[in-house]
Amino acid sequence: MAVLRVLGIMGSPRPGGNTDLLLDAALKGAEGQGARVEKVMVDRLNISPCREHYGCLDDGLCVIRDDMDALYPRLLESDCVLVASPIFFYGLTAQLKALIDRCQALWARKHVLKQSWPGAGRKGAFLGVGASTGGQLFDGSITTVRYFFKTIGVEYSGELLVRGVDRQGDVLRHPSALPDAFELGARLARRDPAGGLTETGPTGQSRGGKESMTHHLEKSARALETALQMEAEGKKFYLEAAARGGTPVLVKFFQRLAADEDQHAARAREIYDAIKASQGWPEKETTFKHATTLKSVLDEAFEDMDADPAKPSEAELEAFKNAMAMEDRSYTFDKARLEEAGSTHEKSFYKALTGEERMHYLALLDSYEYLSNPQGWFSRTERWGLDG
Numbered sequence: 140m141a142v143l144r145v146l147g148i149m150g151s152p153r154p155g156g157n158t159d160l161l162l163d164a165a166l167k168g169a170e171g172q173g174a175r176v177e178k179v180m181v182d183r184l185n186i187s188p189c190r191e192h193y194g195c196l197d198d199g200l201c202v203i204r205d206d207m208d209a210l211y212p213r214l215l216e217s218d219c220v221l222v223a224s225p226i227f228f229y230g231l232t233a234q235l236k237a238l239i240d241r242c243q244a245l246w247a248r249k250h251v252l253k254q255s256w257p258g259a260g261r262k263g264a265f266l267g268v269g270a271s272t273g274g275q276l277f278d279g280s281i282t283t284v285r286y287f288f289k290t291i292g293v294e295y296s297g298e299l300l301v302r303g304v305d306r307q308g309d310v311l312r313h314p315s316a317l318p319d320a321f322e323l324g325a326r327l328a329r330r331d332p333a334g335g336l337t338e339t340g341p342t343g344q345s346r347g348g349k350e351s352m353t354h355h356l357e358k359s360a361r362a363l364e365t366a367l368q369m370e371a372e373g374k375k376f377y378l379e380a381a382a383r384g385g386t387p388v389l390v391k392f393f394q395r396l397a398a399d400e401d402q403h404a405a406r407a408r409e410i411y412d413a414i415k416a417s418q419g420w421p422e423k424e425t426t427f428k429h430a431t432t433l434k435s436v437l438d439e440a441f442e443d444m445d446a447d448p449a450k451p452s453e454a455e456l457e458a459f460k461n462a463m464a465m466e467d468r469s470y471t472f473d474k475a476r477l478e479e480a481g482s483t484h485e486k487s488f489y490k491a492l493t494g495e496e497r498m499h500y501l502a503l504l505d506s507y508e509y510l511s512n513p514q515g516w517f518s519r520t521e522r523w524g525l526d527g
């Protein structure tokens with residue numbers, strides 16, 4: 140089967156901002172399903188607004204020569220298109236709107252020149268972010284994106300609308316946005332009918348209604364696929380952080396975290412295989428064993444630290460911040476699964492997993508505080524409440 144091509148259109152002028160982070164998560168989700176993803180940073184392209192020359196009415200080609208030349212074929216050939224934009228004055232950004240307006244040439248091909256292009260069954264989704272929480276915040280943009288998709292022959296198959304994020308990186312602190320984006324990207328790329336391409340709300344909650352047992356198990360299996368993907372990414376991240384070397388305690392700490400991710404993945408894989416073999420969710424409690432607790436790894440290392448510990452590098456501190464964000468994303472994803480869990484054993488799995496993710500997060504936070512401010516850290520008497 141041909142590899143699915145997913146095109147992500149990043150409409151914000153702020154690289155590394157909320158839209159960018161959200162789109163990256165969705166593209167990662169798609170990538171995890173084996174799709175080939177490409178991200179286009181619209182603000183970096185030279186795209187003129189439409190000038191109404193109307194040359195396109197004659198031959199379907201825009202008379203303006205700029206970066207749209209290279210983009211038209213990608214818009215028509217991609218199997219999935221993800222449009223991501225912040226809300227600027229209740230609409231899409233001007234950069235993205237210029238790109239969309241230039242698709243009038245494609246509209247002319249379709250509606251005036253009656254041309255067609257291959258691509259039935261192509262899917263698209265909209266990712267929007269905005270600072271306010273108003274109910275109508277995304278209405279105008281949704282209409283524009285829907286009409287854009289219709290013009291390029293893509294079905295509007297899902298959306299993720301995140302309110303209340305404003306400053307750069309606010310979306311990292313949102314309780315569910317990134318896992319939801321990851322899941323949306325994964326669903327978009329999966330294409331199985333049960334996976335569907337339904338609307339995704341910002342809360343990640345299911346949309347209610349009674350589910351059949353089979354449907355619930357299918358959903359559980361898909362959630363486990365995402366969880367497995369997250370665990371694999373976590374392990375890779377920690378092993379890479381450990382392989383970079385540096386402060387020995389941190390290397391040991393990251394190796395320990397990687398081993399934990401392995402343990403979680405092994406249990407998730409066991410359950411996944413049982414569901415796939417039509418055995419249902421295994422009737423077994425989930426607990427995770429710890430050869431050494433995270434606390435003892437750190438205690439051992441910090442015990443002899445004097446008032447002048449080796450200063451960690453910026454890269455090490457950055458790795459801690461990224462690791463915390465990663466643990467938080469997994470926690471949010473698995474917490475939502477815990478709330479939706481059907482059986483006691485499913486609950487037990489997600490309870491154990493979220494417990495671990497919280498523990499990792501707190502251990503990382505504690506270490507980060509220690510590394511960035513050892514004096515302040517030592518002055519606190521009570522350090523941990525994690526492993527008890």
Ligand SMILES: Cc1cc2nc3c(=O)[nH]c(=O)nc-3n(C[C@H](O)[C@H](O)[C@H](O)COP(=O)(O)O)c2cc1C
Pocket residue numbers: 151152153155156157158159224225226227228229230268269270271272276304305306307308
């Ligand atoms: C020019 C401009 C206009 C904006 N207009 C709105 C608006 O109408 N409603 C809103 O909720 N937020 C508005 N915002 C805030 C952005 O949507 C918000 O900061 C968003 O998180 C930025 O996403 P980014 O980090 O991906 O660029 C505006 C921001 C700018 C710079």
